Amino acid sequence: MVIANISDIILDIVHKLDDKSVTDFIAQKGKELATGIDVNTVLSNGILFFVEKQEHQNLITSTVREIKHYVLAHQELIREKVKQESYSIIPKFIDDTLADKITNGIAKYFQEVETNVQHPLRREIEAKVIAFSSEIKNEEKWQKKLNQLKDYLLREDKVNDYAKDIWDAIKSTLVQELSSNDTVLKTYLRNNIATLSQNLKNNTALQYKIDCWVRAKAYHYLLRNTHKFGELISSTMENWQGKELSNKLELEVGKDLQFIRVNGTLVGGIVGLIIHAVSRFL
Numbered sequence: 001m002v003i004a005n006i007s008d009i010i011l012d013i014v015h016k017l018d019d020k021s022v023t024d025f026i027a028q029k030g031k032e033l034a035t036g037i038d039v040n041t042v043l044s045n046g047i048l049f050f051v052e053k054q055e056h057q058n059l060i061t062s063t064v065r066e067i068k069h070y071v072l073a074h075q076e077l078i079r080e081k082v083k084q085e086s087y088s089i090i091p092k093f094i095d096d097t098l099a100d101k102i103t104n105g106i107a108k109y110f111q112e113v114e115t116n117v118q119h120p121l122r123r124e125i126e127a128k129v130i131a132f133s134s135e136i137k138n139e140e141k142w143q144k145k146l147n148q149l150k151d152y153l154l155r156e157d158k159v160n161d162y163a164k165d166i167w168d169a170i171k172s173t174l175v176q177e178l179s180s181n182d183t184v185l186k187t188y189l190r191n192n193i194a195t196l197s198q199n200l201k202n203n204t205a206l207q208y209k210i211d212c213w214v215r216a217k218a219y220h221y222l223l224r225n226t227h228k229f230g231e232l233i234s235s236t237m238e239n240w241q242g243k244e245l246s247n248k249l250e251l252e253v254g255k256d257l258q259f260i261r262v263n264g265t266l267v268g269g270i271v272g273l274i275i276h277a278v279s280r281f282l
Helices: 002-016 019-035 039-052 055-073 075-085 092-115 120-138 140-153 156-179 184-202 204-224 226-238 242-281
Strands: none
Touching (some): 002 156, 039 055, 039 120, 039 140, 055 075, 055 092, 055 120, 075 092, 120 140, 184 204
C-alpha cells in the first residue's frame, strides 16, 4: 500500500513536470559542470589511475592474445606474402618453410608477452602510456585539441540534445518502473522502506540520532525565526476589531478572567471590612 502511494505520487509529479523546463535545467547544470572541468587534467589522471590499478596489463594481455590468434589463423596469408616477395628461382617449399617460421616466431613472441607480466614489451608500453599521460596534461597542443573538442561537445544545440535524451530516458524508465508491479525500482523501494521501518523500530541508536537531529533542527529554526512569531501575533491582533478581540479573549481566558473577578471581589470585600473594623475601634 505504501509503495503504491509513493509510486502514484512520483508518477503524478513526473507527468505534471514541464518537459522543456526540466530539459533546460539539465542542460544548464550540465553545461555549468562541464565548463569548469579541466579535461586535460581529468584525462591524464584517468590514464594514470588506469595504470596504477594495473588495468593496462589486462588490456595488453587481451591485445597480444588477439594478435597471436590472428597470426595463426592467417598463416596462409603470410605464406602468400612471403611468396610474393620471394624470387621465382626459390622453391615453394622454402618459401613455405620461411613463412611458417615467421608465423611461429611471431606467435611465440606474443605468447611470451601474454604470459609474462614482466616482459620488456609490457614495461615499454607502460612507460609510453605514462609519458603520453604527461603530454596530455602539460603540452599546449593537447590542451588546445581537447578544449576544442569540449567546446564542440558543449555547443548549445548538442547540450540541449543531450539533456533531452537524458530526461526522456529518466522519464520513460520511471513511468515504466512505477506503473508495473514487481519492477526493480519497486523492489528496491520496498526493501529499503522495510529496512528503514525495522531500523526505526528496533535500532535505539538510530532513534536517538533522529530525535537529536529533529530537536536540533527545530531549535535552530525557532531561534532563527523568533521575531516572526512576534510579528505574526502582532499582525493577527491588529486585524481584530474591539468586539472580536474581547470575544476571543473571553473564549480563550474567560475562566481565568472570571476567577480573577471573583478573587478581586472577595479580596476587595475583605479589605473593606478590615478597614471599616479598624476605623470603628479607632
